[in-house]
Amino acid sequence: MSVVALVPAAGRGVRLGAGMPKALVPVAGESLLSRAVRGLHDSGRVRHVVVAAPADEVPAVEAEFASLRSFVHVVPGGAERTDSVRLALAEAERAVPDARVVLVHDAARAFTPPSVVRDVVRAVEEGAPAVVPVLPVADTIKQVDEAGDVETTVDRSRLRTVQTPQGFAIDVLRQAYAAAGDIATDDAGLVERIGGKVSTVPGHPHALKITTAFDLAIAEAVLA
Structure with a gap:
């Protein structure tokens, strides 16, 4: 079953404040985008990657x-x-017309281990229409009102933070985007909107999202 991966990397990364597109920001001499693509390649499961x-x-x-x-x-x-x-x-469907599994991966999650990529692909191949890697929520979560006052403490035992790559049967992602509006930040959320089931696999702490200069400093310190 052929697997393709999409890496949307056209954002300017204003919050990072690096003066260049976030995906092209170097970390220890290698861009976030390059590291993200290398992780997909090293998984041994992805046939082709399309970078936007x-x-x-x-x-x-x-x-x-x-x-x-x-x-x-x-x-x-x-x-x-x-x-x-x-x-x-x-472009992916043109380049690999027999593709049946598609991953959508954020360049900002450049340090996602190849093992996570393999787990996501395996879950889709075993029949899940959509799969996301997740981690348990570690912080206490409070629900507040419009004034900022606490209404309740949310039970975090069933809450998860979502990482990438997110994996899909290619026809499911196609249908989700056909029904989508102009702006969406979570591909699995689009599948939820059309009534599709989204499954999970364990994520990894290294798959942190590089959004701010502080995140970038943490990544550089870890690599050092």
Whole structure:
């Protein structure tokens, strides 16, 4: 069963404040995007990756993956993440018409272990229409009112934080995006909207999302 992966990486990463697209920010000499794609490659389960890059950075991103040209294809991304996923999905289906499993992976989760990728793919191959890697919520969660006063303490035993890659039967993701509006930040959430079942596999602490300069400093310190 052929597996393709989509990496929407056209965002500018304003919160990171690096002065460049977040996916291209280097960590210990290698960009977040490169590290994310390498994790997909090293899983041994992904046949092809489509990266949706900022339109003005496509040549630079293509050069970054010159040694993996048969594995990585770069397309211009859209104004919103949803647009980038749609564009990447269309290219993936053209490049690998027999693909049955599709992953959507954030470049910001550049340190996701290949084992997580394999677990997500395996779950889809075994029949799950949609799969997300998750971790238990560690912090106490409070529900507050409009004034900011606490209404209740939420039972966190059934709460999970979601990571990527998220995996889908390709026809399920296609249907979810056909029904989606213009903006969405969670692909599995789109499957939920059309009544699809979303399963989980264990995530990994290393799959933290690089969003702020503090997150980037933590990643650099760990690598050092």
